Amino acid sequence: MEDETIARLRARLAVTAERDGLLDVAYRTVDTPVGTLLLASTGQGLVRVAYDRHDEVLAALAEAVSPRILNAPDRLDSAARQLDEYFGGRRRRFELPLDLRLAKGFRRQVLSHLPEIAYGRTESYAEVARAAGSPRAVRAVGTACATNPLPVIIPCHRVIRSDGGYGAYVGGESVKKTLLLLEKA
Template sequence: MSALFPTDPTDAASLDRLRGRLADDAAREGLLDVAYRQVDSPVGPLLLATTPRGLVRVAYSFEDLDGVVEDLAQRLSPRVLHAPARLDDAARQLEEYFSRARTRFDLAVDLTLSRGFRRTVLEYLRTIGYGETESYAEVAGHVGNPGAVRAVGSACATNPLPIVVPCHRVLRSDGTLGGYLGGLPAKELLLSLERAA
């Protein structure tokens, strides 16, 4: 086995310490613009990414997590580093959410990846309470553009921060689920988790 891919747990621990030191050094020198890590969840592995402004991305595993990191490097900064400790608070809050110990995220968010009307919709979605739902039409009305139902759907479909910015709480006017970036099983799970609390 190559020394680059340690199988001995002590080597893995050394590698983790080295990565941590690298992340700390990069941050101290102002060379870390985007930090990321992966966490497990009831809806599958999630990639979390943050900038100095706040959480910028939550990605489902089917989105091709390597591709998501590459996209962040292209759209935000090439100074991207696997730095799990920078996302400890976000990981903890997600774990608390999934265990029904948290009903509201207390995280700074960075909505840089959304602009214009989409960003307006995402800002509004953060006001929809835990266990509550609204229709796409209601959201369109609340953001001042009642005719923009499809645009609201598009904003939800491209939400860079699913779960934290709760687009899963937006349904069709007839009460059916509509679409969801993470897939309908994930949307159903999130809604049932919140109803059960």
């Protein structure tokens, strides 16, 4: 009974904070085949997806975006639904407003290109570097992928090594393999 009361109070707090413009970052978690993902959204759109260290990610968002953060899952219903559809094989492209404030400069150029890599396809780090306008910036592409604030949504898992190897991934190599197998790339 006490858990239900706390849940109702939290829900009411989230609604009131949203209504009064006091909620800068809403978050929730979703269970997926590759683990529990933290989703965070600003008024502009989805700002962060994280595989682990959720408390650290929230603390970093408090520093970089705003300390007015609240577990307010309703704001993230669409993102959670689209992720469920993706992992269920019913979605190939995400249609969500994104807040890319956590990516700057060349990293942002790389992230802007990644959604152009079609579902079920891959590109090498070198191909992405060329597409982003800096053919010699292969390592910088790797860094951009490693620091992608929106993994899965912005498909950095579709970037592989020139020799066909998977390469590193923020969620781990086994997660990258799982995502590519899901997409049959």
